[in-house]
Amino acid sequence: MATQTNRDGQAPVNPELQVLMHAISSCAGVAVQQILNQNPDLVKEKGWHGQTVLHRACLSGDCAMVRLLLQYGADPNATNDFLETPVHYASKRGIPSLVHILCQAGGNLNVKDKSGKSPVHNAAQTGSVYMLQYFEEKGLGFRDLDENLQSPLHCVCSFGHLEAFKYLLRKGRSDPRQADSKGDTPLHICVREGYAHGSWLLINYLGLACLHVKNNLGQTPLDVLKQFDASKKSGHTQLLPLLTELTSKPQNSKIQGPTxxxxxxxxxxxxxxxxxxxxxxxxxxxxxxxxxxxxxxxxxxxxxxxxxxxxxxxxxxxxxxxxxxxxxxxxxxxxxxxxxxxxxxxxxxxxxxxxxxxxxxxxxxxxxxxxxGVVRTGELNEKTRQPITIIDLCDKNSSMDLFCHECEHVRSKVTKHCKLCEICYYRMDHHCLFLLKCxxxxxxxxxxxxxxxxxxxxxxxxxxxxxxxxxxxxxxxxxxxxxxxxxxxxxxxxxxxxxxxxxxxxxxxxxxxxxxxxxxxxxxxxxxxxxxxxxxxxxxxxxxxQGKAAYRTDFEFEDEPKNYPVQKPYPVQQNYPVQNV
Known part of the structure; x- marks a missing residue:
């Protein structure tokens, strides 16, 4: 007798596995333990589309649940029908601690799904700089291409994640000239999505020559933009006069900001x-x-x-x-x-x-x-006297909030990043608009x-x-x-x-x-x-x-500010005068 299938052509899922999946999604750790004690083999079974219980736990983003399932023998490298492993799912959630647990259990970071996407691509789609920094510390690159020849930078541009976009541009991590299977560069994608600020940063990074690159349809970024002029989206509206002006200039011209x-x-x-x-x-x-x-x-x-x-x-x-x-x-x-x-x-x-x-x-x-009071580098590890990394935070199960996206270091608890100044300050009070200074x-x-x-x-x-x-x-x-x-x-x-x-x-x-x-x-x-x-x-x-330390306080401030060599927060040259004040 043939096995009964559902309308998707897949075999029905074990009812006991469905109960376990629901318990995992509900973060009911006690119930999960009880079910697995009765039937430990459930951690190896697959549900709809080949998803395992570890996939579901990673999708829920529960680190404790992932540890529990690994203790019961869950496979961190199990694949679903799309060849996605739990590492792919954890990367989509953008939680480095989750990926770190899987990695310690033998999870493979250099793995690709059916469409050729690596965990780095998934982190880029989510826009998690924490996750991207973790992968870099693990030695992974950001220039891998999927089956559509898209790099993580293409993914970031498609979803408009500004912090991740800047991160991938810094230090030459990604190639902004890379074209995908349709011939679209990251600039084509930024323009199509109406991502005005990202387009501006790419033009500054690459120069005016990037405005004349054509995709497989023979379209320059301006040609792509003109298709969306009627939509009147704010990003498209802002970009149209800018790209029209810049495209008409010689390719070796210097790009001027709104001085x-x-x-x-x-x-x-x-x-x-x-x-x-x-x-x-x-x-x-x-x-x-x-x-x-x-x-x-x-x-x-x-x-x-x-x-x-x-x-x-x-x-x-x-x-x-x-x-x-x-x-x-x-x-x-x-x-x-x-x-x-x-x-x-x-x-x-x-x-x-x-x-x-x-x-x-x-x-x-x-x-x-x-x-x-610029903070020029991150906090130091007490044992190694080296800057604290994302991996260190994962080992200590610490919050990732202290990692600065722009300056790329782990700051102290009394250090704040100013988005207008684009740098971190020790014991920051506020950014004064009347002084153009923090x-x-x-x-x-x-x-x-x-x-x-x-x-x-x-x-x-x-x-x-x-x-x-x-x-x-x-x-x-x-x-x-x-x-x-x-x-x-x-x-x-x-x-x-x-x-x-x-x-x-x-x-x-x-x-x-x-x-x-x-x-x-x-x-x-x-x-x-x-x-x-x-x-x-x-x-x-x-x-x-008098310029002295506080006489007495019930707020935990550190004793001395940090004075380390300055770290450039962003490689794209900023031309506006305030940077020179």
Missing amino acids: QLWYFHLLMPTVVYAFAIFVAVNIFPNYQGLVFVVALVYIMKTCMKASHRLNHVSRWANPLFAGTFFAGMLHTMIVYYWTIPEHLPHQILLYLSIIFNILQLYLYYKLIAADP VAYNNHARFVWFLIETGFVMSMFLLQTYFYVTSKYPGKQYSTMLVDMFWDDCWILSMVVMHIFSIIWAVSLIKFQLDIVARGQTTYFQQKISTLTAVDKLFNIIYFL
Whole structure:
């Protein structure tokens, strides 16, 4: 009698095996043990499409379950109907610890499925940099091709995994010129999928010649893109004018980033406000208020709509907020030394202003120019004194979260990677958009001093404008005086209003920072519950402002920062000016 089959043409699965599979999917370890104690041979049986219980456990991502099944004799190299082993499944989950357990049990990492895909291809499809780093530490390469001639980089481009994409480009791990069986390079795939930033990175990496490479259909990346123009996807919409412009240039031309756009955002607040002053003073002297209202509304509206990055496929950091802050400092100093001095009752106020301004500019320069506390390499293994690896984390069953995708090292628990600066910082507090710089271990105290100093400068400005107003508008009521200033002296009035709001913001920020410092913590690394007394907190603030370590803290910080040779976070040259600050 013929064996009964299902509609897929496969033999029915043992009911006991189905129960075991369900228990594994439910992570019911006790039930799995009971079933296997009664029938240990179930670990060798196969279910639908040749899947074993170890395949199912790997698909569930349960390390404890995988260990349990291996103890009962499960085969880490068993294949299903598609020639996929449990290592393939574990790689799809992107869990290095899972693959490490299989590897220790004899699992083969150099194995391919029916379509020619290796575990590295599966990790690339998932976008797990942890998994890719594990394979590299195990000596596996990233240039293997499947039956469609696709490398792991092709897989990453198809799914748009940015971190894995950057990882495979770094150190020449993958060949971005490799064409698949259809003649498509990774750039063709990025363009087809509307992956704008990835396309930009590839063009920077390869040069403009890559835009003229044709696939088997004779299509360049621009030809592929034009097929999707009608879809109006954001990625396709961004890429069309860029690729059209770049394709028309000579292939040996140097690729320029959005430098003009970057400088426009940086200088726009200063230039717009200066233009408003010129128009108000020289063209419409009796309607100054309207001119300044239009200028300020434009600047404020632009700032409110702005994000941390430029609206460009390069994703450069947006300098608009830094430009706004600089414009405020610059125009304050212009008012200080051009308009107000002749109305001051005592020259000592002018000298104090000069001193405060010089100190403010010095702190501003030091904040921009100094190293905030860059972590240049990873933590060291206590025994070997070598950098800790992903394999070390797997051996200790530690979390992979401390591995930095960009810098490719295992950082300490109080180190944070800044995505705008593209590097790790020790005891990071925050990334300051107004400085285009991170605030971390080396410049945190200087940053707080800068806030305090800026508060003094703004207070001095308001005091001096008080003398200016009482001198220029003697005997007038405030309501009448404000109306006159709006129409005839709005430059000063607008600066006063902005300084009032700025002081409120600065005081709240100083209060917040001192509260964090009082607990011996940072904005990013903090805990709400503190056992410190008021005296402890006071001494913490005093010690912090003196540049010393915290007097007492209940948060576990390390004693000293790490100073190792710098490690380039990304090989593609970044041309925007902020990198040179």
